[in-house]
Amino acid sequence: xxxxxxxxxxxxxxxxxxxxxxxxxxxxxxxxxxxxxxxxxxxxxxxxxxxxxxxxxxxxxxxxxxxxxxxxxxxxxxxxxxxxxxxxxxxxxxxx
Amino acid sequence: xxxxxxxxxxxxxxxxxxxxxxxxxxxxxxxxxxxxxxxxxxxxxxxxxxxxxxxxxxxxxxxxxxxxxxxxxxxxxxxxxxxxxxxxxxxxxxxxxxxxxxxxxxxxxxxxxxxxxxxxxxxxxxxxxxxxxxxxxxxxxxxxxxxxxxxxxxxxxxxxxxxxxxxxxxxxxxxxxxxxxxxxxxxxxxxxxxxxxxxxxxxxxxxxxxxxxxxxxxxxxxxxxxxxxxxxxxxxxxxxxxxxxxxxxxxxxxxxxxxxxxxxxxxxxxxxxxxxxxxxxxxxxxxxxxxxxxxxxxxxxxxxxxxxxxxxxxxxxxxxxxxxxxxxxxxxxxxxxxxxxxxxxxxxxxxxxxxxxxxxxxxxxxxxxxxxxxxxxxxxxxxxxxxxxxxxxxxxxxxxxxxxxxxxxxxxxxxxxxxxxxxxxxxxxxxxxxxxxxxxxxxxxxxxxxxxxxxxxxxxxxxxxxxxxxxxxxxxxxxxxxxxxxxxxxxxxxxxxxxxxxx
Numbered sequence: 141x142x143x144x145x146x147x148x149x150x151x152x153x154x155x156x157x158x159x160x161x162x163x164x165x166x167x168x169x170x171x172x173x174x175x176x177x178x179x180x181x182x183x184x185x186x187x188x189x190x191x192x193x194x195x196x197x198x199x200x201x202x203x204x205x206x207x208x209x210x211x212x213x214x215x216x217x218x219x220x221x222x223x224x225x226x227x228x229x230x231x232x233x234x235x236x
Numbered sequence: 237x238x239x240x241x242x243x244x245x246x247x248x249x250x251x252x253x254x255x256x257x258x259x260x261x262x263x264x265x266x267x268x269x270x271x272x273x274x275x276x277x278x279x280x281x282x283x284x285x286x287x288x289x290x291x292x293x294x295x296x297x298x299x300x301x302x303x304x305x306x307x308x309x310x311x312x313x314x315x316x317x318x319x320x321x322x323x324x325x326x327x328x329x330x331x332x333x334x335x336x337x338x339x340x341x342x343x344x345x346x347x348x349x350x351x352x353x354x355x356x357x358x359x360x361x362x363x364x365x366x367x368x369x370x371x372x373x374x375x376x377x378x379x380x381x382x383x384x385x386x387x388x389x390x391x392x393x394x395x396x397x398x399x400x401x402x403x404x405x406x407x408x409x410x411x412x413x414x415x416x417x418x419x420x421x422x423x424x425x426x427x428x429x430x431x432x433x434x435x436x437x438x439x440x441x442x443x444x445x446x447x448x449x450x451x452x453x454x455x456x457x458x459x460x461x462x463x464x465x466x467x468x469x470x471x472x473x474x475x476x477x478x479x480x481x482x483x484x485x486x487x488x489x490x491x492x493x494x495x496x497x498x499x500x501x502x503x504x505x506x507x508x509x510x511x512x513x514x515x516x517x518x519x520x521x522x523x524x525x526x527x528x529x530x531x532x533x534x535x536x537x538x539x540x541x542x543x544x545x546x547x548x549x550x551x552x553x554x555x556x557x558x559x560x561x562x563x564x565x566x567x568x569x570x571x572x573x574x575x576x577x578x579x580x581x582x583x584x585x586x587x588x589x590x591x592x593x594x595x596x597x598x599x600x601x602x603x604x605x606x607x608x609x610x611x612x613x614x615x616x617x618x619x620x621x622x623x624x625x626x627x628x629x630x631x632x633x634x635x636x637x638x639x640x641x642x643x644x645x646x647x648x649x650x651x652x653x654x655x656x657x658x659x660x661x662x663x664x665x666x667x668x669x670x671x672x673x674x675x676x677x678x679x680x681x682x683x684x685x686x687x688x689x690x691x692x693x694x695x696x697x698x699x700x701x702x703x704x705x706x707x708x709x710x711x712x713x714x715x716x717x718x719x720x721x722x723x724x725x726x727x728x729x730x731x732x733x734x735x736x737x738x739x
Contacts, residue, residue, distance in 0.1 A: 144237035195418020235530035
């Protein structure tokens with residue numbers, strides 16, 4: 141998966157931009173994400189329905205995946221069934 | 237990756253929110269995005285390879301930046317202060333270009349051949365046309381993908397022809413995503429942007445503010461009175477200034493007994509050496525503002541190290557001289573940046589020892605159109621000299637090229653200048669290398685006396701340096717000047733001082 145690729149959720153409105161991707165399937169709301177929306181929406185898996193927040197970056201524990209949420213939705217982001225966590229960086233003072 | 241994402245997200249989250257105020261006109265994020273998409277269409281139709289801006293800052297610089305990004309064409313703001321001959325040469329290097337701004341001058345400088353090759357728009361015409369133009373297809377993909385060049389900036393070229401520094405979408409996006417929290421600004425927040433559009437800080441200010449959803453208040457031509465008036469009128473909360481701007485603002489505030497700017501919360505500065513005295517005065521005059529010193533270069537997509545507000549206040553109030561000295565530091569590297577000090581052989585130096593500053597990180601391009609300056613491990617030699625203190629704070633000591641090599645000993649001009657400036661009778665000082673039959677290079681100093689003081693004698697200045705530094709730092713030549721030469725961004729032009737010693 142090339143950095144800059146935009147992926148859409150099959151189960152909700154979530155859209156992400158790939159910053160970094162290792163090997164594995166990127167999912168949202170329990171369904172694999174793809175560059176295009178499927179004709180038939182996938183059901184939202186209640187175990188993956190925590191919601192995504194616009195502008196947040198999501199990472200896996202190994203830090204091999206990083207996704208930027210560019211459109212929020214109801215699903216949770218995951219890789220191969222393991223939920224991603226938000227990357228919380230210490231806020232920096234504005235410098236320009 | 238594409239930096240247009242920043243504006244798209246701001247418009248997605250707040251289409252009706254005001255993102256830009258310029259010459260009294262207010263632009264929402266939705267309007268800016270729609271104008272950038274119109275610009276994309278115009279750029280595609282023109283078939284140009286570059287989008288050039290020959291103008292002061294205005295809404296056109298925002299629209300051209302993002303329009304060029306959408307079209308996958310480098311955006312090249314040019315320094316309109318350059319003489320005709322130099323500017324003409326740069327325009328020729330950008331052909332075929334879509335040129336926005338001073339249409340009459342651009343036409344004249346392009347010559348008959350260039351006039352047929354380039355596409356010209358006056359600012360008003362461009363701004364009007366991009367609003368009337370809509371993309372041919374509604375479901376058009378606005379991200380050309382890949383890792384193209386977003387911005388191309390010509391370096392000032394003090395010794396040779398200007399180099400074309402290139403910043404890729406990935407460099408700029410990684411800088412913004414790594415340093416700015418999306419939509420983190422309050423609706424009332426506003427950033428006053430007064431840096432020229434061809435300066436990296438002028439470009440990064442647009443991207444940072446848009447991604448934070450902080451309203452941009454644009455001051456196209458800096459004047460201290462206009463800056464203070466606009467800051468008060470628009471209740472500005474954030475501002476970036478270069479030292480010369482701050483110096484002129486402080487002067488006006490002092491002279492007019494200015495009541496201060498209660499809304500101003502954050503002042504960032506960079507782009508040149510800030511005199512300690514000036515920053516101390518500014519801290520007194522703006523007690524509610526947090527000051528941030530930012531160090532960065534064009535080739536690093538702006539800031540790589542910063543000294544934050546807490547460090548400023550702690551140093552300002554400190555009695556410990558080591559802590560006080562921090563006001564002269566550019567702070568610590570960003571968490572996303574690796575920084576090393578190296579000697580001439582490339583060995584990493586310990587704390588306290590000065591050498592050349594090397595940086596590495598995704599935001600660091602280190603790339604010119606002609607070649608990349610990165611080493612095999614991705615490190616960029618900044619050509620800036622400096623050292624880290626025991627706590628990791630970075631201190632700059634000038635350009636590596638400015639180091640004086642006297643009899644094999646490296647002497648940084650900064651250490652001599654700092655001693656000279658500690659004399660209350662000296663307002664400004666510059667140390668440069670002068671030819672010496674004995675040492676290869678000797679030291680020449682140019683000093684400016686403070687108004688109301690008489691300049692200390694040559695002997696007194698030599699004694700001052702001898703008492704504070706080693707005897708090898710004592711100048712061979714002393715020159716008294718009315719003022720030192722600076723460029724419009726407040727950078728001291730050492731080569732001009734050097735030339736005076738040779739003449």
